[in-house]
Amino acid sequence: MKTQFEVGIIGGGIIGQSIAYQLAKEGVSVLILESNKIGNGATSAAAGMLGANSELENNDAFFQFAKESQQHYHVLRDELSQISQINIQFVDKGMYKLAMTDAEASALKDVVKYHESVEWHSKEVVLESEPTLSATIKGALYIPEDGHVSPYHVCAAFSKSARLLGATILENTPVHEIKKTVTNEYTLSTPVTDFVCKNIVIANGVWSGHFFKKLGLDAGINPVKGECLSIKSNDIGLEKTIFYDHCYIVPKGDGRFVIGATMVEDDWSTVPTIGGIQSLIEKVTPIIPSISSAQLIDTWAGLRPQTIDGKPYIGQHPEGENIYFATGHYRNGILLAPKTGLMIRDLILNRKQNEDYVKAFSVNRLQVQTMR
Ligand SMILES: Cc1cc2nc3c(=O)[nH]c(=O)nc-3n(C[C@H](O)[C@H](O)[C@H](O)COP(=O)(O)OP(=O)(O)OC[C@H]3O[C@@H](n4cnc5c(N)ncnc54)[C@H](O)[C@@H]3O)c2cc1C
Known part of the structure; x- marks a missing residue:
């Protein structure tokens, strides 16, 4: 079994799968560790509405991000169906x-x-x-x-496409602990074995609070x-x-x-x-x-x-560790999954970012505001 990866993602809901798909498309070696079955968490409970306009009221960075994510479903509908043969059931009748x-x-x-x-x-x-x-x-x-999609089918299509592009996706494999190695990589401990990754992404939805605490971050979910x-x-x-x-x-x-x-x-x-x-x-x-x-x-x-302010955490560990967060998507994780996958891909690959999004979703935005 392969145990060394460039990126290890904790959580196989729609957010983790979207990130894995975008990274696998770029040829990055990706591992997803899912404690249960793919998409079994909040993802499979969702109605699948892409409510950028109906859910968000302020014309701010969050709204722009949501609109771009909604638009990206038009691209994904064809792309994912070509690779995975799964129809994400995108209906755009408003x-x-x-x-x-x-x-x-x-x-x-x-x-x-x-x-x-x-x-x-x-x-x-x-x-x-x-x-x-x-x-x-x-x-x-x-x-x-x-419009709306079928969250189950989107998650399955991301997952199958990522797998076909080379990602390793393991179900029934909970991550219990994250440890840093002497070579500045990260060990993800599971009951199956330990996996060593250069970068890790915390994408385990409502259960991410556990890792925030372990990593010394005061950002509750x-x-x-x-x-x-x-x-x-x-x-x-x-x-x-x-x-x-x-x-x-x-x-x-x-x-x-x-x-x-x-x-x-x-x-x-x-x-x-x-x-x-x-x-x-x-x-x-x-x-x-x-x-x-x-x-x-x-x-x-x-x-x-x-999260406390209702916006997701999408960004890098505040102290520059190669640890990334993609969680706290609250009522709109299906809507926001496409753009979250693209943003985390670009952060890990050190590509240019939209600074408004980096600020709006940073893990320590709430502490920074309190200190001012
Ligand atoms: C009733 C309901 C309706 C909704 N309707 C909509 C909607 O219409 N539109 C919309 O955009 N959003 C909607 N949402 C919100 C959306 O479902 C979530 O924001 C989204 O699914 C979050 O995805 P996720 O991948 O972060 O979390 P999840 O789907 O919960 O995935 C997290 C995964 O991490 C796994 N995990 C947990 N701990 C570990 C561990 N230690 N190791 C490994 N794996 C672990 C879990 O098993 C789970 O599969 C709705 C939510 C609900 C509950």
């Missing part, structure tokens, strides 16, 4: 953010004034394209760029549990993703509708509760009254990795 009251309609109409990628659609226009929605809606903000359900119904037909009051309905290509997601802070359980699922159904019923006759297919829960 999203409707609904208004159910006059006050909500007026607030959404205001967004059109300063946001060039969105349009206001009247109730009549919305109901013509989405007749399943309740006639009590007041209209909707149309966000054409916010907290779990925010999200519960979802999926349904099927011949009475419901939706083209676009529907978003209202933190709740969404995503029409998937296989005929299912994914409804999500609750937000439960500091809860490490991945078991969905009756209360959580009930709250989602209560939110959706006024929007799509025919949901009551739908067939319940599945319920599940996952843990979003949340």
